[in-house]
Amino acid sequence: DTPSVASRAYDAxxxxxxIAGGAGIVVVEEYERAxxxxxxxxxxxxxxxxxSDGYDMVAPSGEGAQRCMKIALAQAGGRTIDYLNxxxxxxxxxxxxxxxxxxxxxxxxxxxxxxxxxLTGHSLGAAGAQEAIYTLLMMENGFMAxxxxxxxxxxxxxxxxxxxxxxxxxxxxxxxxxxGFGGTNGTLILSRADL
Numbered sequence: 797d798t799p800s801v802a803s804r805a806y807d808a809x810x811x812x813x814x815i816a817g818g819a820g821i822v823v824v825e826e827y828e829r830a831x832x833x834x835x836x837x838x839x840x841x842x843x844x845x846x847x848s849d850g851y852d853m854v855a856p857s858g859e860g861a862q863r864c865m866k867i868a869l870a871q872a873g874g875r876t877i878d879y880l881n882x883x884x885x886x887x888x889x890x891x892x893x894x895x896x897x898x899x900x901x902x903x904x905x906x907x908x909x910x911x912x913x914x915l916t917g918h919s920l921g922a923a924g925a926q927e928a929i930y931t932l933l934m935m936e937n938g939f940m941a942x943x944x945x946x947x948x949x950x951x952x953x954x955x956x957x958x959x960x961x962x963x964x965x966x967x968x969x970x971x972x973x974x975x976g977f978g979g980t981n982g983t984l985i986l987s988r989a990d991l
Contacts, residue, residue, distance in 0.1 A: 799814045801944075801945040802814045802886070802945075803885075803886045803911075803913050803914045803915075803916075803917050803918070803944075803945065804886055804914055804944070804945035804946055804947070805882075805884040805885065805886045805891050805911035805913060805914050805943055805946075806884070806891055806895075806911070806943060806946055806949060806950055806953050806958050807886075807945060807946045807947055807948060807949070807950065808947075808948040808949065808950040808951070809947070809948065810886045810887070810888060810891065810950070811886075811887075811888065812885075812886060812887055813885045813886045813887065813913060813917065813918040814917040814918065815917060815918055815919070815920065816916050816917030816918055816919040817919060817922075818916075818919045818922055818926060819919075819922050819925070819926075820922055820925035820926040820928070820929045821925060822925055822928050822929060822932075824841065827840055827989075837989040837990075838932045838935075838936060838989065839932055839935060839986040839987055839988055839989050840986070840987050840988075840989045841984055841985070841986060842871065842872045842873065842875060842969070842985050842986070842987045843867075843868035843869060843870070843871040843872035843875075843971075843983070843984070843985030844867075844868055844871060844982075844983070844984055844985070845863075845864040845865060845866070845867030845868035845869075845871075845981070845982070845983040846864065846867075846981065846982050846983075847860055847863055847864050847867065847981050848860065848978070848979050848980050848981065849861075849863075849979035849981065850978065850979045851979050852979070853977060853978055854977055855889050855890075856889065856890055856893045856894070856975060856979065857893065857979075858892075858893030858894065858896050858897045859897075860975075860979050860981045861883075861893065861894055861897040861973065861975050861981055862897040862900050862901055863981075864973075864975075864981035864982065864983045865897060865898070865901045865971070865973065865983050866901060867983070868971065868983040868984065868985050869901070869985065871985070872969075872985045872987075875969045875985070875987060876905070876907075876969060877902070877907040877969055877970065877971045877985065878907055878908065878967035878968060878969050878970060879907050879908050879909075879910075879931070879934070879935075879940050879967050879969075879970040879971070880898065880906075880907045880908070880909045880970070880971045880972075880973070881910070881911070881912055881927050881930065881931045881970065881971070881972040881973070882894055882895075882898070882909055882911055882973050883911075883913075883973045883974055883975040884910075884911025884912075884913050884914070884943070885911075885913055885918055886911070886913065886914065886918075890975070891950075891953075892950075892952055894973065894975065895952070895953055895956060898956070899956070906956060906957050907957070907970075907971065908940055908957050908959055908963060909943070909956060909957055909958045909959065910940060910941050910942055910943040910958065910959040911943045912926075912927055912930045912931075912941060913927075914942075914943050914944040914945050914946075915941060915944050916930075923974060924972075924974035924982060927972050927974065928972050928984055928986070931970045931972045931986060932986065934967075934970075935967060935968075935970055935986065935988055938964060938965060938966045938967075939962055939963060939964045939965070940959055940962065940963040940965075940967065941959070941962055942959050942960055942961050942962050942963075943958050943959055943960065946958070946960055968987060968988045969985065969986070969987045969988070970985070970986050970987075971983060971984070971985050971986075972984045972986065
């Protein structure tokens with residue numbers, strides 16, 4: 797009924813997302829080539845996972861998301877993940893399954909978590925690129941955005957480091973999840989290139 801606060805991942809009363817518009821482009825280039833030509837390098841992709849679980853058209857099983865995050869982490873060389881920009885759509889089943897996967901993958905070493913869709917809405921096919929950009933901008937500017945509009949945290953997420961306020965401070969490594977309709981999953985791990 798109130799679109800400006802309807803995208804509220806992890807809230808006990810969440811019931812879906814607000815569709816957003818927009819686009820985003822991330823230029824990916826071989827690191828040494830970018831350095832040689834003097835390109836501005838925002839981050840290095842140090843881990844990438846992609847898979848498909850085909851469980852259901854709209855309701856995820858969570859297994860594919862877990863596997864996807866593990867694939868990306870295996871490539872990341874043991875790096876500690878400081879921040880997670882989850883898929884976080886504000887759907888009851890989607891948020892639950894993704895966070896069950898995060899718990900299974902990270903255990904007690906969970907990174908700070910916030911859904912940028914709570915601030916932007918869900919731009920569907922453009923969301924993955926946009927959220928990678930948001931993550932890069934937060935990394936560059938030394939802050940983590942809050943997961944907005946949470947009035948009552950769903951008890952299923954108690955004890956998880958879900959940011960309800962902006963957190964200022966530098967961080968070096970982030971994970972960004974994009975889990976689409978039909979069980980198509982993608983995970984990026986981005987690390988600051990200037991360190």
